[in-house]
Amino acid sequence: MATPTLDKADAAGTPEPGFADSPYITATFRIRRFNPEVSGEAVWEDFQLEIDPKERVLDALHKIKWDHDGSLTFRRSCAHGICGSDAMRINGKNRLACKTLIKDINPAKPITVEPIKGLTVLKDLVVDMEPFFQAYRDVMPFLITKETNEPTRERLQSAEDRERFDDTTKCILCAACTSSCPVFWNDGQYFGPAAIVNAHRFIFDSRDDAGEQRLEILNDKDGVWRCRTTFNCTDACPRGIEVTKAIQEVKRALITRRY
């Protein structure tokens, strides 16, 4: 009995027949279910699982889907925090299910799992990501150069120039930031933190020549000026990107460009 988590498991009276080192605890997962073919209303459904608290929320979802209710629908691909498929609202906070350990989110109480907010729910935890990706496409997230002929060698860049946008290269497009933004929740027209982060990645890239165009796009009515610096995005980012700071840097670039 080394860890406090296991002590808690004892207190909860979970089965450890004869052996004090059973890692399992009983945890309740309260999942927001929605099936448009059955009802237009979303409902909470509880699942009780015997689970090792050192496992992740994604493992719990797998357990539910594989052993309890095969109709539970969610997205996941790599399951290791890189593909960005399984962003969801766990205990009221946007996180990746595959990077959230059950012991870190107080399994003594029911753990709520909801789809991310601000995007249309298709089924259970699956949302329509199209508006999110449309905003991403709108900022032209690819290298644009002035030269007409392709260079015959790689485009070199100093370490300092690379460092300038290093933080925003980490984005995995999971939508945790955008769907945590209260401005995005309102009408979904705001570009959202993720699109701005990915614009930032090219605006501040010394090899790219379309920074001006991207700034103009983000100068839109629904661009960076709708940011209210609530820092929800920075808190939500599973990659630890300083999202709000990146948005402020874009604002500053827009101002200093003009004045």
Next chain:
Amino acid sequence: MSTTEKTASGIGPVEGASLYDADNPAPLIEPPRKRTGKSPKSTRGNFEMHAWLFMRLSGIVLVVLVIGHLLIQLVLDGGVSKIGFAFVAGRWASPFWQVWDLLMLWLAMLHGANGLRTVINDYAERANTRLWLKGLLYTATVFTILLGTLVIFTFDPNIR
């Protein structure tokens, strides 16, 4: 219909009658708030940027104006008890205080109105609600600014 029939995929028979079928389809999920067009059109002018910048700059100026105003009105020289018609008349005899009050009126009203405009934009979801709230806001703002300006410029200390 055979009940022993099994599908290869292992999906069991569905229990209970489905609420929906071809004639009575499931409720349509409204399409997400779609962006129209491939990329956003470039904005004529940059009202949002200027509004954002105005908030920062007017905020800095207002800190000086408002704290100075509060100090003079409420703290220095006897505090709030000294304020009367004579006090106001005396202050507005000087163009400096006229400009100070005028600037404070305009900046504070526009700053506050713009703040409320963003609040309405962020929280009022229906277009109609937005329209009415903003209409009310703009009417009140224009009325207050005009009335205040009129008073500052046409103030007559000899009125009876």
